[in-house]
Amino acid sequence: MISLIPLDPDAMASWLAGEAAGYVDELVASGEDRRAAERQADGQLSRLFPGGRPAPDQYVFTVVEDGSAVGTLWIGTALDGPPGHWWVWSIAIDAASRGRGIGGAAMQLGEDEARRHGATQIGLNVFGANTVARRLYQRLGYEEAAVTMRKVLE
Numbered sequence: 001m002i003s004l005i006p007l008d009p010d011a012m013a014s015w016l017a018g019e020a021a022g023y024v025d026e027l028v029a030s031g032e033d034r035r036a037a038e039r040q041a042d043g044q045l046s047r048l049f050p051g052g053r054p055a056p057d058q059y060v061f062t063v064v065e066d067g068s069a070v071g072t073l074w075i076g077t078a079l080d081g082p083p084g085h086w087w088v089w090s091i092a093i094d095a096a097s098r099g100r101g102i103g104g105a106a107m108q109l110g111e112d113e114a115r116r117h118g119a120t121q122i123g124l125n126v127f128g129a130n131t132v133a134r135r136l137y138q139r140l141g142y143e144e145a146a147v148t149m150r151k152v153l154e
Contacts, residue, residue, distance in 0.1 A: 002105040004061035004073060013052055015072060019090055020045055026127050031150050063106045070097040075110045084120035107140055
């Protein structure tokens with residue numbers, strides 16, 4: 001059985017530092033300059049987690065399978081988006097727990113939670129190289145809304 005429980009406030013700082021580092025790494029891997037990526041991550045996270053705590057309508061959960069923590073899910077309103085538009089900011093399932101449907105179940109529970117808070121639409125960003133996640137989101141009914149492309153010139 002999969003469930004979501006609010007992330008323990010004592011774990012928030014560590015989780016947030018990991019999110020920031022991971023986001024910067026993904027931006028750099030997609031072609032962004034490291035310093036620009038760090039500025040972007042810092043700017044977004046300071047708006048979404050003022051003082052290191054979630055802003056209103058930002059929710060961070062521990063994903064639990066049969067009583068054991070197996071990952072995290074962060075959902076909330078979109079930055080500067082219209083009312084009712086929410087975002088899956090982050091989902092991470094421990095490597096040992098992947099491939100068993102936990103991510104999909106957590107996403108569906110997150111969608112239910114968003115609906116309870118008035119969401120009418122939910123979006124997410126996935127980097128192009130993350131084919132496993134892209135397939136999962138497509139199976140769950142997410143559709144591409146935009147595609148960013150690049151070419152390295154030599």
